[in-house]
Amino acid sequence: MKSARVLPNKFLAAMIAVLPLPGSPLYDGDDKRIIDQALSDLDIYKKAGVDSVLLENDHDLPYIQPPLDEKAIALMTEISKEARKRFNGPIGIQMLEAANITSLEIAAEADLDYIRVEAFVFAHVGGSGIINGSAGKILRRRKELKAEHIKVFADVKKKHGSHSLTIDLDIKDEIMQAEFFLVDGVIVTSQFTGLNPDKNDLIKAKNVTKLPVLIGSGMNVNNISEYLPLADGFIVGSYFRKDGKFLEKLEPERLNRFMDLFILTRKNILHSSV
Template identity: 40%
Template structure:
């Protein structure tokens, strides 16, 4: 089965949305703010951290395992439901932004890109999607984060702002390829988004862009420095399109535990490439060792939505390829496929 996610932007964090009865995101009434003036607690820093006396070992060190289980575990799971309004059946629809200025495949004005992305977002919302995520997937070939120019960050910010303006209450996230996690945080902060998808959070791997090293410490310090602690960081582990030979002695469950220890807000498990289903065994192994939301990041289709054993252990899914004409990520969104999928997914939403 699937499970729930996300909230609203920093500017609106004092009035978090709550889910009305019935299908999510199907109209203006799908989300509504809490009572005017009501302040929802910010769970980005759990009170257990501030009252961790009694969770010390005999050597005086903090017993992090018990700290997670005693207090933070609940907070680190609850943000997921508070943001999306469901425990099960959450679906994040991918908005694959057309190639941006300066990239080899760029062939549209920024205004045309914004119009296209907003149109696809509109179709997703009408079909009842639970959340959205923007990604510059058409910017092939991808480059290392230090080589990404300001034109990419500013363009993604402009597109994200347009989508957020049109849909102020639906959960929205962003990913900037490749592994441009700081840039994604900056975009999310400027556009009032709710989460990012981060690559290379813990352990190194070899992607088709080259070596990518762990970024957790640097990324979360940057998040604190820019005042973006309210923006959640969902992190890929043993990510697709990558070789993990250099960490072949580290299992996916150990990787998951390390990501949790390094303060990930949620984990994403994928297959070997875009559109390839994640291993049900991987999902189960990760679910059993962490107290974090676990999201399936590839290969979910209407055919395996109910049948896959992975769905019993995951908390949500990100769907891109299956929503496109012919099931290929490069094509336009096929709203009939989205509607069919969401009609099935809504039966899992609780």
């Protein structure tokens, strides 16, 4: 089986918000501009020294559940392959909304390393409606593709969703079920993009599983030092952009300020734990 690229302890995965893809309402028809923008962000992240990048079709508003537009999938696959040529570290992908099999198939074709998954276990209500648990389908497809090196990181009690269907389940219950269903790691978020997660959720997560626990929202220069000891990985996107807004342009100064603090704090934490 193919070996996976290694994500370091307390890794930083920087989000690349790909411009609107074919079929989405905001798509402008300029595929070259979409590719160039994604690769430009990648180059900036690479220069800043991030551990990993995560490709997402964040501009495809409003999101729809699969099947996604075939031309959109083809263009995202092309972007992923170009990113792979330029970046030696681990690369992940998420295709919204809950297009988890599509993410996996792109990752397998483009030699990526992990996918971010919505509704791995149980169901919740997203912006486009009810999203059902997908663990069985994802892992069966992963085996069919001979891509078991591709890690599956699953959101639990995911942001931008209603969890009234599972109101009787605590986040630790969902993590236990995800682990039982063979997930590779879990992602803890707040209710919305840009807001930091509840520290109690992270403590519960670390107490209930030995799997990697990632933070998927809300990290910035004002809180990263206090959250670094609480998780094994950090997916960051909004803070690196103009005014810290999710879909604005990347601002290298904000990125570099964050990275300086992140690298120093991580080094101190890892050194003190030796």
